[in-house]
Amino acid sequence: MVELTIISIxxxxxxxxxxxxxxxxxxxxxxTKESRRKNLPYFPIELSNALIYIFTYIYFGFTIQGVFIxxxxxxxxxxxxxxxxxxIIPDSLNLVVFLLSIIYGFILLGLGEESILDFFNxxxxxxxxxxxxxxxxxVTKGAIGGGDIKLMGGLGVFFGFINTIGI
Numbered sequence: 442m443v444e445l446t447i448i449s450i451x452x453x454x455x456x457x458x459x460x461x462x463x464x465x466x467x468x469x470x471x472x473t474k475e476s477r478r479k480n481l482p483y484f485p486i487e488l489s490n491a492l493i494y495i496f497t498y499i500y501f502g503f504t505i506q507g508v509f510i511x512x513x514x515x516x517x518x519x520x521x522x523x524x525x526x527x528x529i530i531p532d533s534l535n536l537v538v539f540l541l542s543i544i545y546g547f548i549l550l551g552l553g554e555e556s557i558l559d560f561f562n563x564x565x566x567x568x569x570x571x572x573x574x575x576x577x578x579x580v581t582k583g584a585i586g587g588g589d590i591k592l593m594g595g596l597g598v599f600f601g602f603i604n605t606i607g608i
Contacts, residue, residue, distance in 0.1 A: 446503075447495060454494030454511070458487030461519050465526075468534075472527045486522065490515055505552065509545045513599060516541070520592065530588025538595035545599060563598045566605040570597025 465486070493514045501507030516538055524530050546563050549555040570593035578585040597605040 447498070450494050450498045451491045454491035454515075455487050457494075457515055458490030461490060461515055462486045465519055465522050468523050468531055469526055472529055472531075486518065490518060493518070505545075505548055505554075509541065509548075509599075512541060513538070524588070528586075530586070530592055532588070532591065535588060535591040535595055538592060539598060542595055542599035559601070562601040562603070565602040566597030566600060567594050568597070569602055569605050570594045570608075 494511050497507050497511040497514065501510060516534060520530055520534050520538075523534070542563070546555070546560055550557070550560050571590060574585055574590040574593040578587075578590060593605075593608070596608060600608065
């Protein structure tokens, strides 16, 4: 039964990876104004996403935390590849990270796995992530862009204040 579960999770991760490669290609076409297909490493994206899902399942099990972390890693994989290719982190993907983080926090709060203080801790994580990366951007005179700052704010909401310090 465990083998069937792992195979199912691999297939789910692979299929989400296929969607992810289309998203990456669309952002590449939008930001570079190229209409032709660019030769991107599609199979490693799908395989990487499938392996992320399996490792997340092995570590967290089939839990709310495991599901949301797998989704977060899928989005971060897409952001990483888009940023690597065109040096832009789209605001829409930052918004997805932020909304995923808020929904994750509300679900944990609703299930009683977090207290209201833990939920406020996520707000402090947002402030820390935004302010620290903004400070780095100012000090380095633009070495870090606005997309990086917003992404760190979204990750601050997901992980909370203390874990944002570790990021």
